[in-house]
Amino acid sequence: GTSSAVSVAVLVWLAAAAVKLMMAHPNVYRSTDFEVHRNWLAITSSLPLSQWYFDKTSEWTLDYPPLFAWFERALSVFAPLFDKGMLKVNNLMYASFETILFQRVTVVLAEALLFVALWFYVSRQARSQRAVFGSLVLGGINAGIFYTDHVHFQYNGFLLGILVLSVGLVTNGHDLLGGFLFAVLVNMKHLFLSLGPIYFVFLLRHHCISAPRLCWNSLPGSVGFILRLVVMGLVVLSVFALSLGPLMAVGGMQQMVQLFSRLFPFGRGLCHAYWAPNVWVAYNLLDKALTLAWGSKGVQAANTGGLVREAQHVWLPRITPMHTVLLSLAAMLPGFYYCWTAVNPRRTFLPLILYCSLAAFLFGYHVHEKAALITAVPMLLTAFQSAEQARLYFFFSNVVHSELLPLLYRPEEWVLKVALWGLHAAVSLSVLPIDGTEPGVTKRNLKEKSGEACWLLYQIGLFVIPESIEFVQPIVKPRLTFLPLMVRSAYCLPGMLFVFWKLLLRVRETAISHRPDKEL
Numbered sequence: 001g002t003s004s005a006v007s008v009a010v011l012v013w014l015a016a017a018a019v020k021l022m023m024a025h026p027n028v029y030r031s032t033d034f035e036v037h038r039n040w041l042a043i044t045s046s047l048p049l050s051q052w053y054f055d056k057t058s059e060w061t062l063d064y065p066p067l068f069a070w071f072e073r074a075l076s077v078f079a080p081l082f083d084k085g086m087l088k089v090n091n092l093m094y095a096s097f098e099t100i101l102f103q104r105v106t107v108v109l110a111e112a113l114l115f116v117a118l119w120f121y122v123s124r125q126a127r128s129q130r131a132v133f134g135s136l137v138l139g140g141i142n143a144g145i146f147y148t149d150h151v152h153f154q155y156n157g158f159l160l161g162i163l164v165l166s167v168g169l170v171t172n173g174h175d176l177l178g179g180f181l182f183a184v185l186v187n188m189k190h191l192f193l194s195l196g197p198i199y200f201v202f203l204l205r206h207h208c209i210s211a212p213r214l215c216w217n218s219l220p221g222s223v224g225f226i227l228r229l230v231v232m233g234l235v236v237l238s239v240f241a242l243s244l245g246p247l248m249a250v251g252g253m254q255q256m257v258q259l260f261s262r263l264f265p266f267g268r269g270l271c272h273a274y275w276a277p278n279v280w281v282a283y284n285l286l287d288k289a290l291t292l293a294w295g296s297k298g299v300q301a302a303n304t305g306g307l308v309r310e311a312q313h314v315w316l317p318r319i320t321p322m323h324t325v326l327l328s329l330a331a332m333l334p335g336f337y338y339c340w341t342a343v344n345p346r347r348t349f350l351p352l353i354l355y356c357s358l359a360a361f362l363f364g365y366h367v368h369e370k371a372a373l374i375t376a377v378p379m380l381l382t383a384f385q386s387a388e389q390a391r392l393y394f395f396f397s398n399v400v401h402s403e404l405l406p407l408l409y410r411p412e413e414w415v416l417k418v419a420l421w422g423l424h425a426a427v428s429l430s431v432l433p434i435d436g437t438e439p440g441v442t443k444r445n446l447k448e449k450s451g452e453a454c455w456l457l458y459q460i461g462l463f464v465i466p467e468s469i470e471f472v473q474p475i476v477k478p479r480l481t482f483l484p485l486m487v488r489s490a491y492c493l494p495g496m497l498f499v500f501w502k503l504l505l506r507v508r509e510t511a512i513s514h515r516p517d518k519e520l
Contacts, residue, residue, distance in 0.1 A: 005129045006119065009136035013115055016140045017108050020150040024104040026097055029413050034153040035093055036060040037072070037103060042089045044069050045076035050250040053258045057089050063262040066243045067187040075106050107149050113161030114139060114377075121168035121381055131384035134431035138380055141427060143401050143420040145377070148370050151416075152407045156370060159189050160377045163353075167378060170202070171349050173212040176235050179203055183239035190263050191371060194360030197329065198352050201336050203232060206345040266321050269366060275485055276369040277403050277492035278362045283316060285490060290315040324365040331359035334504055338511035348510040354379050355503040362500060369403050372496075376400045382506075383432055390432040392502055395459065398425065399495035402462040406485055421463075458495065465491055 022028075039058045047055055052062055052069055062069060079087055083098035115136065122135045145157045162185045170178035182199050185192045208229040211218045219227065247255040271280050291314045312318070335355045342348040357374045361367055376397055383393035401421045408417045428434075466488035473483050 002123070002129055002132050005133035006123075006136065009133055009140065010115075012137050013112075013140040017111075020108050020146065021104060023150045024097075024101045026095070026100060027412075029151055029408060029410050030095070030100070031152045031407070032060065034095070034100075034103065037153065037155075038086050038094060038099060039089070039092075040064075040069065040072045041076045041079055041103075042087050042091065044073035045079070045087045046089050048250075049246055050255070053247070053255065053262055055089065058092055061262065063265070065187045065190050065263065066247060066259070067184060067239075068189060071188065078102075103153070104150070107153070107155060107157070110155055111145070111149065111157035111161070114145075114157045114164065115161075117161040117164035117168060118381070120165060121171070124168070124172055125381070128384070130431065130433075134384060135380055137431065138383075138424070138428060139377070141420075141424055142377065142380075142397075143417075143424040144370075144373050144397070144404050146420050147401075147404050147407050147417060148373065151413065154370070156373055159185065159192075160373060162188065163192065163195075163374070164378055164381070167350055167353055171346050173346065175203055175207040175212060176232065179207075179232055180235050180239060183236045187239055187243040191368075192374070194328065194364065195353060195356060195374075197332060198335060198339065198356040201339050202345065202349060202352065204229075205340050206342075207232060212346070264321075266365070270319050270324075271366065275489040276361065276367040276371065277399075277489040277496050278364070278367055279493075280319065280367075281486075281489045281493050283319070284313075285486070287313045287316045319365075321365045324363055327363040328360050331363050332356045335359070335507055338507050342511040344510065344513065348507065350378065350381060351503065351507045351510050354382070355500070355507050358496070358500050358503060362496060369407070372400045372403065375499075387433050387435065389506070390434045391455075392499065392506075394425075394428050394432060394434060395455065395495065396499045397428065398459050398462050399492050399499070402466065403488060403492045405466070406488065418463075461491065462495070 035058070039060050040062055043052055043055050043062055055061065076087055079102055082102035083096050085091055085096060086094055086099040086102070088094070118136055118139045122132045142157075145160075148154050148156050162181055166178045166181035166185060168178075169175075169181065179199070182192075182195070186196065206212065208225055211224060211228060218224065244256070244259075247259060251258075271284065275281055275284075294315065296314055332355075335352050338348065339345070339352050354375050357378075358372075361371050361375065364371075379393050379396060382389045384390065398421075401424065405417055405421075408414075466484060469487045470484040473480060477483060
C-alpha cells in the first residue's frame with residue numbers, strides 16, 4: 001500500500017543523505033557560497049542586529065532577507081559543538097573539517113522539509129502507489145539539488161520545501177496557512193517574490209471573493225469578502241512585521257534603505273556570470289551578431305564576458321530592471337486570466353506556479369541558473385498525471401541538469417555530476433509513466449514519431465554538444481573561455497521555451513476542464 005511506498009522512499013532518502021554527507025570530505029569542491037554562509041553564521045551570532053546588513057568585513061556580505069538571517073542565527077547556536085572558530089567574523093575563508101561537516105549536515109537536515117512537503121502533497125493528491133513512491137524518490141535523488149546544495153553549497157532544497165508545502169496547502173483549500181508560508185518564504189529568499197503576483201491573483205479571486213469549501217468564513221457578499229481580505233492581509237503583513245520590525249526598531253528607515261540596497265543590487269547586470277538560458281541569452285547573441293556584421297560603433301561591448309556587471313549592448317537598446325519586471329508580468333498575463341476564470345482553481349494552482357516561475361526565469365533580471373529549480377522540483381508533482389506530463393518533466397529535468405553542470409567545473413567532479421544526472425534519468429525512466437498510452441490513442445502517426453525522434457536527439461545533445469565544446473575549446477580556441485557557457489545556454493534556451501509553451505497549454509487545459517487528474 002501507500003504506507004509501504006512511503007517507507008521505501010524514506011530509506012532512499014536516508015541512503016541519499018548518507019551520500020550527501022560524504023561531500024563533507026575536504027577535497028570535494030565547495031563554491032564561494034560555502035564561505036558566504038559561514039560568514040553569515042559569524043555575522044548573525046557575533047554582531048548586534050543593527051550591524052548585520054552594514055558589516056563589510058568580508059566581501060560576501062549578508063544579502064538575504066531577515067528571516068533567513070535569523071535562520072542562520074538559529075544554526076549558529078549549534079556551531080560551537082563542532083568548531084567555535086567558524087563564528088569569528090574575522091576568520092575569513094575559514095574551513096576546518098568540523099566547519100565543513102557542520103555546514104554540510106545543516107543542509108542535509110534542512111532538506112528533510114522537502115520530503116515532508118512532497119509527502120504532504122502526494123498523500124492528498126496522488127491516487128496511486130506509483131505516484132507516491134515515484135514523487136518522493138525522484139525528489140530525494142534530484143541531481144540539480146545535489147549540485148547546488150550538497151556540492152556547490154546552498155539551501156535550495158529547504159526553501160523549495162517551504163514552497164511545495166505552501167502550494168500543497170493552497171491546493172487543499174488551506175489558504176491562510178498557504179499564504180502565511182509563502183510570506184515566510186519571501187522573507188527567507190526574495191527571489192520568490194516573482195511568484196507574488198500569481199499568489200495575489202489566486203487568493204484574491206478564489207479565497208477573498210469566492211470562499212473555498214474549507215474556509216473559516218463562508219459569509220457571502222461584500223461583508224464576507226472584506227473579512228476574508230482583511231484576515232489574509234493581516235496574516236501576510238504579520239510575517240513582514242516579524243521580519244522587518246526588529247530592524248526598524250534598531251535603525252529605522254536607514255536599516256530599510258540598507259536592506260533594500262543589499263537585496264536588490266541592480267548594478268550586477270542583466271545576466272548572471274553563468275548566463276542562465278533565458279531570452280536575454282538570445283538578446284545578447286543577437287547584439288553580438290549585429291556587432292560582428294556592422295561594427296562596434298566605437299563601443300566596447302560587455303555582454304559576453306561572463307562577468308557579474310552591467311551589460312552594455314552595441315546595437316540593441318539597454319535593458320533595465322524595470323523592463324524585465326514588465327516583460328515578466330506580461331508573460332504571466334495568460335496565467336492571471338486562466339487563474340481568474342478557472343472552473344477548477346485548486347487543480348490549476350500548481351500548473352500556474354510552474355508557468356509563472358518559468359516566466360520569471362525567462363524574462364527576469366540577473367537570473368541565476370539555479371532559479372530553474374523553482375520550476376523543476378514542483379513539476380515533479382505533475383509527472384504522474386499523464387504520459388505527456390511525465391515526458392515533459394523528464395525533458396525539463398534534463399534541460400535543467402544540463403544548464404547546472406558548469407556549477408561544478410573542476411575535472412575532479414566530472415564523473416560525480418554525470419553519474420548523478422544519469423542516475424536521476426535512469427530512475428525517472430523506470431518510475432515515470434513515460435510510455436503510457438494516452439486515452440483514445442491506438443497508434444502514433446509519422447508526425448508523432450518524427451517529433452519523438454527530435455525530442456530524443458535534442459536531449460542527447462544536451463549532454464554531448466556542450467560537453468564536446470568544453471573539451472575542444474581550450475585546444476582550438478583557448479582565448480574564447482566563455483564559449484562553452486555561451487553554447488550551453490544557447491542550446492538549452494529552445495528547450496526552456498518549449499516547456500514554457502507546454503506549461504501554458506497545461507494551465508489552459510486544467511483551467512477549463514472539469515475532469516480530475518488521474519495517475520497512470
